[in-house]
Amino acid sequence: MNAGKFSRGLGIVLTLFAAGWVATVLYTIPESHIPGTPGPRTFPLLLGTILGFLGLVLVFSPAKLCLDVPSAITNREVKVVGGTFLVLFGYAFLLGKIGFVLATPLVVILVFKVMMGIRSWTKTLATAIIIPAVCWLIFVQGFEANLPRGTWLNLL
Amino acid sequence: MNIKKTLSAFGLFAGALTLSLPATAADNYPSRPIEMTVLFGAGSSADLAARALADGLSKELGVPVPVVNRPGGGGAVGYSYVRDQPADGYHIVWNSNSISTVHHQGNLPFGYEEFDAVAQVSTEKPVLAVRENAPWQTLSEFMEEAREAPGRMKVSVSGLGSFTHIAGAAMFNAGEATMTPVPFPGNEAVLNLLGGRVDATVQLPAALVPHVKSGKVRILGVSSDSRLDLFPDAPTTIEQGVNSNMEMWRGIAVKKGTPQEAIARLDAAIKKVTESEDFQKVADNLAFSVSYLPHDQFAQVIAEDDARIAELMAQMASSN
Amino acid sequence: METILSGLQQALSMEALLAVFIGSVLGLIFGAIPGLTYSLVLVLLLPLTFAMPTEAGMGLLLGCYLGGMTGGSVSAILLGIPGTPSAAATVMDGYPMARRNEAGKALGTALFVSVFGGLFSLIIMVFVASYIADVALAFGPAEIFALVLFGLSTICGLSERSLTLGLVAGVLGLMLMTIGLDPLTGVQRLTFGFTDMMQGVNLVVAMIGLFAIPQLVDTFLSKDGNKVDLGKFGKVRCTLPTWQECRQNLGLVTRCSAMGTGIGAIPGAGGPIAAFLAYAHAKRFSKNPENFGKGEIAGVAAPESANNAVTGGTLIPLLSLGIPGDPATAIMLGGLLIHGLQPGPLLFQTNLDTVYAIYAMVAISYIAIFAVQLWGIRLFVKVLAVPGEYLAASILVLCAIGAFAIRNSMFDVYMMIGMGAFGYVLKRLGIPIAPVVLGMVLGEILDTNYRTALIMSNNSHATFFESWTAMILLGLTALTIITQVVKRCRNPAIPANDETTIPNAKNADGASAH
Numbered sequence: 001m002n003a004g005k006f007s008r009g010l011g012i013v014l015t016l017f018a019a020g021w022v023a024t025v026l027y028t029i030p031e032s033h034i035p036g037t038p039g040p041r042t043f044p045l046l047l048g049t050i051l052g053f054l055g056l057v058l059v060f061s062p063a064k065l066c067l068d069v070p071s072a073i074t075n076r077e078v079k080v081v082g083g084t085f086l087v088l089f090g091y092a093f094l095l096g097k098i099g100f101v102l103a104t105p106l107v108v109i110l111v112f113k114v115m116m117g118i119r120s121w122t123k124t125l126a127t128a129i130i131i132p133a134v135c136w137l138i139f140v141q142g143f144e145a146n147l148p149r150g151t152w153l154n155l156l
Numbered sequence: 157m158n159i160k161k162t163l164s165a166f167g168l169f170a171g172a173l174t175l176s177l178p179a180t181a182a183d184n185y186p187s188r189p190i191e192m193t194v195l196f197g198a199g200s201s202a203d204l205a206a207r208a209l210a211d212g213l214s215k216e217l218g219v220p221v222p223v224v225n226r227p228g229g230g231g232a233v234g235y236s237y238v239r240d241q242p243a244d245g246y247h248i249v250w251n252s253n254s255i256s257t258v259h260h261q262g263n264l265p266f267g268y269e270e271f272d273a274v275a276q277v278s279t280e281k282p283v284l285a286v287r288e289n290a291p292w293q294t295l296s297e298f299m300e301e302a303r304e305a306p307g308r309m310k311v312s313v314s315g316l317g318s319f320t321h322i323a324g325a326a327m328f329n330a331g332e333a334t335m336t337p338v339p340f341p342g343n344e345a346v347l348n349l350l351g352g353r354v355d356a357t358v359q360l361p362a363a364l365v366p367h368v369k370s371g372k373v374r375i376l377g378v379s380s381d382s383r384l385d386l387f388p389d390a391p392t393t394i395e396q397g398v399n400s401n402m403e404m405w406r407g408i409a410v411k412k413g414t415p416q417e418a419i420a421r422l423d424a425a426i427k428k429v430t431e432s433e434d435f436q437k438v439a440d441n442l443a444f445s446v447s448y449l450p451h452d453q454f455a456q457v458i459a460e461d462d463a464r465i466a467e468l469m470a471q472m473a474s475s476n
Numbered sequence: 477m478e479t480i481l482s483g484l485q486q487a488l489s490m491e492a493l494l495a496v497f498i499g500s501v502l503g504l505i506f507g508a509i510p511g512l513t514y515s516l517v518l519v520l521l522l523p524l525t526f527a528m529p530t531e532a533g534m535g536l537l538l539g540c541y542l543g544g545m546t547g548g549s550v551s552a553i554l555l556g557i558p559g560t561p562s563a564a565a566t567v568m569d570g571y572p573m574a575r576r577n578e579a580g581k582a583l584g585t586a587l588f589v590s591v592f593g594g595l596f597s598l599i600i601m602v603f604v605a606s607y608i609a610d611v612a613l614a615f616g617p618a619e620i621f622a623l624v625l626f627g628l629s630t631i632c633g634l635s636e637r638s639l640t641l642g643l644v645a646g647v648l649g650l651m652l653m654t655i656g657l658d659p660l661t662g663v664q665r666l667t668f669g670f671t672d673m674m675q676g677v678n679l680v681v682a683m684i685g686l687f688a689i690p691q692l693v694d695t696f697l698s699k700d701g702n703k704v705d706l707g708k709f710g711k712v713r714c715t716l717p718t719w720q721e722c723r724q725n726l727g728l729v730t731r732c733s734a735m736g737t738g739i740g741a742i743p744g745a746g747g748p749i750a751a752f753l754a755y756a757h758a759k760r761f762s763k764n765p766e767n768f769g770k771g772e773i774a775g776v777a778a779p780e781s782a783n784n785a786v787t788g789g790t791l792i793p794l795l796s797l798g799i800p801g802d803p804a805t806a807i808m809l810g811g812l813l814i815h816g817l818q819p820g821p822l823l824f825q826t827n828l829d830t831v832y833a834i835y836a837m838v839a840i841s842y843i844a845i846f847a848v849q850l851w852g853i854r855l856f857v858k859v860l861a862v863p864g865e866y867l868a869a870s871i872l873v874l875c876a877i878g879a880f881a882i883r884n885s886m887f888d889v890y891m892m893i894g895m896g897a898f899g900y901v902l903k904r905l906g907i908p909i910a911p912v913v914l915g916m917v918l919g920e921i922l923d924t925n926y927r928t929a930l931i932m933s934n935n936s937h938a939t940f941f942e943s944w945t946a947m948i949l950l951g952l953t954a955l956t957i958i959t960q961v962v963k964r965c966r967n968p969a970i971p972a973n974d975e976t977t978i979p980n981a982k983n984a985d986g987a988s989a990h
Binding site: 010014021024025028029030033034036037038039040041042043044047048050051054055057058067068070076077080081083084085087088089091092095096100104107108111112115116118127131132135139143144145146147148 | 520521523524637638640641643644647648650651654658660661663664665666668689692693695696697864865866868869870872873874876877880881884886889890893896897900904905906922923926927930931935
């Protein structure tokens with residue numbers, strides 16, 4: 001991929017997004033309560049238009065822009081990035097279902113074993129217990145703060 | 157493989173724990189912590205009042221009453237959270253007129269009917285204030301000028317459709333005049349009055365205390381039938397012939413269907429707290445009035461206020 | 477004189493001293509830990525101060541605020557994850573320095589200029605508070621709009637490679653902030669009817685996601701060794717900046733401190749604007765602007781002195797008008813009110829001793845910060861030697877806690893992850909992140925002040941040209957944009973940067989070679 005292609009591709013994506021944004025704004029945000037004055041939709045509309053314009057600039061003048069073409073996406077990157085966000089969303093989901101105290105060890109084990117490929121189980125389990133325990137001590141015991149609690153079951 | 161094993165081990169462990177969770181019963185209420193949802197961020201004066209109440213309640217009831225801030229959507233986030241919890245009396249909400257304003261603004265799909273009133277705790281009377289050197293000495297003079305040139309009076313409020321805006325609109329309605337409401341987020345409504353960019357402001361007294369005391373700002377009218385203890389010299393709207401009486405009430409509510417015993421227990425505890433000297437001191441510091449009402453009367457206040465706010469907001473929407 | 481003495485006596489009581497010290501250290505630590513912010517620790521500490529004596533409670537909150545502002549630079553420099561939105565500008569040069577194994581120098585500079593900026597603003601606060609308070613009153617919506625526009629114009633200077641991509645990033649940041657309830661009319665914008673979406677995008681939550689998650693991905697990508705990642709250095713040196721290096725930047729740091737104090741005093745503006753403006757200022761007047769973004773020491777000194785000077789600035793309207801300028805001072809106002817102290821013009825007449833106590837506590841807090849951090853730097857730098865898996869697991873968990881606890885909202889945890897994905901895509905495409913943060917910081921202020929100004933002027937745009945302040949700021953904005961555009965047109969091809977600006981492209985290249 002060369003800089004021109006990259007710039008055009010990015011420009012098209014941005015222009016399409018901007019068009020969708022503007023349409024959504026026009027469709028969902030009401031006009032100002034005082035006719036003629038800028039209201040809640042003015043700013044989002046303006047921003048959508050500017051983004052669309054910038055997108056078009058990227059599409060039509062690629063030669064003048066000095067862009068770094070991103071390196072190609074490798075299979076490994078797809079796997080790792082996909083894995084990271086699976087772990088993150090899974091963690092968020094579990095936080096809401098089984099609470100901080102149970103979800104955190106699971107996620108630490110996943111990070112150690114799957115994402116980082118650590119062999120030692122002792123190291124993994126020790127960290128999986130210590131991290132949530134320290135956080136729980138500091139936040140729940142120390143600050144009397146609220147940590148995510150589960151709707152299925154809850155230990156706090 | 158290992159992961160699977162670990163997961164199943166955790167599953168067993170977790171299953172064992174659910175069994176040991178305490179069963180809830182209405183007769184020994186309260187037997188575990190009661191969580192109080194506050195609709196504002198930490199540090200706001202409504203939050204501080206809620207924390208003082210929670211502190212007292214915890215001593216009265218013998219269980220912790222943690223305050224949890226769930227701000228957002230003008231209160232919609234917190235109200236929705238409490239409505240989604242079980243109706244067991246362990247989830248209470250520090251509510252206010254915002255239940256009506258947010259609902260009629262279209263940002264909350266349900267209204268006050270989804271909650272049972274527990275007790276009213278406090279009221280705050282919105283005031284209309286001007287700079288010390290403003291030409292108007294009384295509310296009547298101010299309203300007269302506003303009548304002569306409709307929309308000339310710029311009045312800073314905390315957001316369109318907010319309680320201060322509605323209270324201001326009610327005052328101008330009663331004075332048969334119109335204003336140009338200028339919305340400001342946060343404390344900037346007062347700042348812009350001091351800076352001379354608006355003619356007047358409608359605010360809760362707490363926002364104006366330092367400026368009224370130092371004489372930079374004068375109160376033209378208190379939207380009530382009785383004067384403020386804090387500023388006994390400031391006249392009310394009613395005594396100046398402007399028939400508008402809107403107060404910001406705050407209190408405790410629970411999800412509809414909560415056992416009557418729990419509501420009665422909470423109500424009694426709140427009554428005790430509001431009578432205490434400690435709570436009165438907090439009220440003085442934060443410039444609100446302690447005004448306890450039991451659950452049946454509080455329910456009536458909420459319903460009446462909701463009808464009035466609905467009418468005013470409909471009127472405001474159609475006039476624009 | 478007597479009041480000064482009694483004020484000092486209060487501030488120097490054993491309890492108050494201890495509280496200031498604990499607050500400063502807590503702030504430093506929370507600021508330094510990625511995911512956790514001083515805004516969070518202030519929220520958590522506030523209820524604990526109710527039962528304390530007034531001065532101790534105040535000292536705890538104040539120390540935490542100042543310590544947090546200083547500590548925010550630590551994770552910005554070491555891990556590329558700013559500890560507070562105000563430290564986002566510090567990442568640009570601090571992080572490249574750390575990767576050149578100059579973490580100690582960057583941290584040392586950040587500490588020295590933070591303390592300098594803080595004490596500078598304290599002196600301004602003590603001697604000309606009432607004058608600065610008048611300046612705050614003179615800033616109406618039109619003037620704030622002009623200031624914010626000026627702040628936005630610094631985007632031009634932040635996007636080294638491509639002005640277009642910098643602008644795209646800035647606009648995306650501004651767009652994000654329109655999501656949620658419109659603060660002026662209460663109308664839902666782009667919420668698609670979801671109650672949770674009405675919370676909108678919280679700046680702190682977004683910042684955690686934008687910076688921390690791409691770093692996490694990079695760590696996982698390069699777990700097998702020599703790539704750029706968390707915990708890359710086996711041995712880390714800790715060299716503090718020399719006296720010579722400090723003196724070189726004295727003029728710059730003083731100017732940035734003055735800027736920070738002034739901007740801090742304008743309610744609603746706050747730390748991040750000051751930090752970005754200071755960064756842009758340093759770059760514009762530098763002898764070697766091409767070094768910015770690659771680890772230039774002035775690029776750390778400018779934003780760090782400005783954001784700490786903001787602390788004194790924000791205390792001016794808080795104490796003299798009773799009006800908090802940012803969420804942190806709003807919490808401090810709560811702490812004062814609950815103890816029966818009403819900030820405002822009268823505080824200086826009736827409770828002058830408290831005012832002096834606060835001044836003294838600011839000074840003491842900075843002494844504590846300086847002493848603790850001078851020793852702490854040596855400790856913090858060791859973070860770079862911690863194996864990646866421990867850092868990754870801790871950062872992941874802390875980010876979730878930090879995002880959740882700000883508003884007790886699971887929505888914010890998902891938002892943080894979503895912003896992380898957004899941040900990763902931007903980084904991968906070579907779109908700079910700093911303008912996104914700037915856009916997010918300025919978005920709401922720009923929108924609301926523009927509209928409020930026009931409501932007050934009956935929709936006449938002439939209102940933006942009525943005061944000298946607004947005129948000057950708009951003129952500066954125009955000047956910045958024009959000079960940048962002219963420069964770019966004359967010299968469109970900017971030579972390729974070294975690896976520091978586009979770490980990910982390199983990183984992925986390396987990974988694909990395996």
